[in-house]
Amino acid sequence: PQAGSDLAAVRTRAVPQGDGTYKIFGQKIFITYGEHDMTDNIIHLVLARLPDAPEGVKGISLFVVPKFLLNADGTPGERNDVHCVSIEHKLGIHASPTAVLAFGDNGGAIGTLVGEANRGLEYMFIMMNEARFAVGMEGLALSERAYQQALAYAKDRVQGTEAGVRGGPKVSIIHHADVRRMLMSMKSQIEAQRALAYVVGAATDMAHHHPDEAVRAQNQAFMDLMIPVVKGWLTESSIELTSTGVQVHGGMGFIEETGAAQHFRDARITSIYEGTTAIQANDLIGRKIARESGQTVKAVIAEMRKVEASLAEASGDEFAAMRKSLSAGVTALEEAVAYIVATYGQDIKAASVGSVPFLKLLGIVAGGWQMGRAALVAARRLAEGSGDAGFYQAKVTTARFYADHVLSQAPGLAYSVVNGAAAALAMPEDMF
Ligand SMILES: Cc1cc2nc3c(=O)[nH]c(=O)nc-3n(C[C@H](O)[C@H](O)[C@H](O)COP(=O)(O)OP(=O)(O)OC[C@H]3O[C@@H](n4cnc5c(N)ncnc54)[C@H](O)[C@@H]3O)c2cc1C
Structure with a gap:
């Protein structure tokens, strides 16, 4: 329970038995599906320390600990000494049991070492990277579901008359300007986020499977940079967008029957588990940017500038507006990157004040980059007269x-990144 964001604090012990197995002792809270009866067995991956392990994260090993030990023929056999001691009562995701597990209260839970001793954290991060991406997708899916529901409600609910139409008929709320703004806000961010997530997903495939090593490395660097953004931005946004979904419903959004509130409650965990947004942002500015002096992010910025140039060549007001906003956004991102690279090594606290706003900034600008690309393709298809014109116009x-x-919003976020540290760090603790 004491080791949440800080994995170096793990105290779970693993004692070698001399026969290749280990006895595991300790407690772990917050385990999604840590206990259930939907499968014949549950296989826990457990981080624990060997007796001679070094301090900190370099002394953590990874073990497999099954709920039921296996018989020689592979079927579940004797009960292992790992027990669920409680299931949490939560704000949301009520269909997902969150367990507290006790290991070794009755002599020791039998575990098997995965790979080499003291490399547990490294192994776990292979899983965590995938899981962080997946939680980003969870946030996106909740936003999408909330949007679909809000849209259906907005077309159905009749309230008031259309602004500017004297004595006109009562209209569905989608006719009201602010409802349209809310729906567009949901739709546009969901589309930007989905595009970004798919681009990162494609980079993941390339990083794993491309025959050329240099291409694999380039995609790996892009994926490593963007996974904390997909996780952090898509989940923080899902809280906002599912809340907007509630707002579109008015009072009915606050009533459980509509289901709008459930999306809001379910979204709330996504920016916490698999590492809070602050932990994603620390990873982003430290390991992914400052450590390599912003090399990968600068290459991504160069790609963004190419889209900006293509937008400048496209005709029409829409493209002029997009180019202007993307140009200002990318400039803001460049300023913020320069600040992070210059400040991180000298004053890590100052850089860290801006870490979450920076993550959001990179997400928003990367989303604009993807929306620009999508709009350029759409314009081309419209000019050719191919495909679904309504879809492309939308x-x-x-x-x-x-x-x-x-x-x-990008320049405002960059301003906070570059100027926001002083006041955040100024007050002594007792002045709060
Ligand atoms: C419903 C649920 C399911 C979960 N499922 C699992 C699971 O299956 N497996 C699993 O292992 N874990 C699981 N977790 C645990 C989850 O990953 C942690 O709760 C999460 O990582 C945060 O850790 P913490 O709760 O200890 O919060 P803390 O680490 O105490 O964080 C409290 C606050 O301090 C901030 N903070 C902490 N350290 C720093 C720092 N260095 N820099 C900046 N800010 C910091 C955090 O961002 C946060 O705002 C689950 C949690 C919940 C609630």
Whole structure:
């Protein structure tokens, strides 16, 4: 329980038995599906320390600990000494049991070492990277579901008359300007986020499977940079967007029957588990940016500038607005990257004040980059007269909305990254 974000604090012990197995002793809280009866067996991956392990994260090993030990024929046999001592009562995700597990209260839970001793954290991060991406997708999925529900409600709920139409008929709420703004805000951010997540997903495939080693390395660097952004930005946004979904419903959004509130409650955990947003942001500015002087992010910025140039060549107001907003966003991102690279080594606290705003900034600008690309493809298809014209027109309009309402926030975020440290760090603890 004492080792949450700080894995170096893990105290779970593993004692070698001399026969290749280990006895595990300790307690772990917050284990998703740590206990259930949906499968014949549950296989726990457990981090623990060997007796001679070095201090900190370099002394953590990874073990497999099954709920039921296996018989020689592989079927579940004797009960292992790992027991669920409670299931948490939560704000959301009520269908997901969150267990507290006790290991070794009755003599020791039998575990098997995975790989080599003291390399547990390294192994776990292979799983964690995938899991962080997956939790980003969980946030996105909740936003999408909330949008679908809000949209259906907005087309159905009749309230008031259309602004500017005297004595007109009562209309569905999608006719009201602010409801449209809310729906567009949801739709545009979801589309930007989905595009970004798929680009990162494709990079993951390339990093694993491309025949050329240099291409694999380039994609690996991009994926490593962007996974904390996919996790942090998509989940923080899902809290905001599912809340907007509630707002579209008015009072009915606060009533459980509509289901809108459930998305809001379920979204709340996504920015916490698999590492809080602050932990993603620390990883982003430290390991992924400062450590390599921003090399990968600068290469990504160069790609963004190419899209900005293509937007400048496209005709029409929408593309002029998108170019302007992307240009300002990318400049803001460059300033923030320069600040992080210059400050991190000298004053890590000052850089860290800006870490979460920086993560959001990179997400928003990367989303604008993807929306720009999508809008350019859509314009080309519209000019050719190929495909679904309504879909492509909606894509251009949605990209413009994103540029005007979301990407336009980038300079403000960069300002906070570059100037925000002094006041955040100034007050002594007792002045709070
Ligand atoms: C429903 C649920 C399911 C979960 N499922 C699992 C699971 O299956 N397996 C598993 O291993 N874990 C699981 N967790 C644990 C989860 O990953 C942790 O709760 C999470 O990582 C945060 O750790 P903590 O709760 O100890 O918070 P703390 O680490 O105490 O954090 C408290 C606050 O301090 C901030 N903070 C802490 N350290 C830093 C830092 N260095 N820099 C900046 N800010 C910092 C955090 O961002 C946060 O705002 C689950 C948790 C919940 C609630």
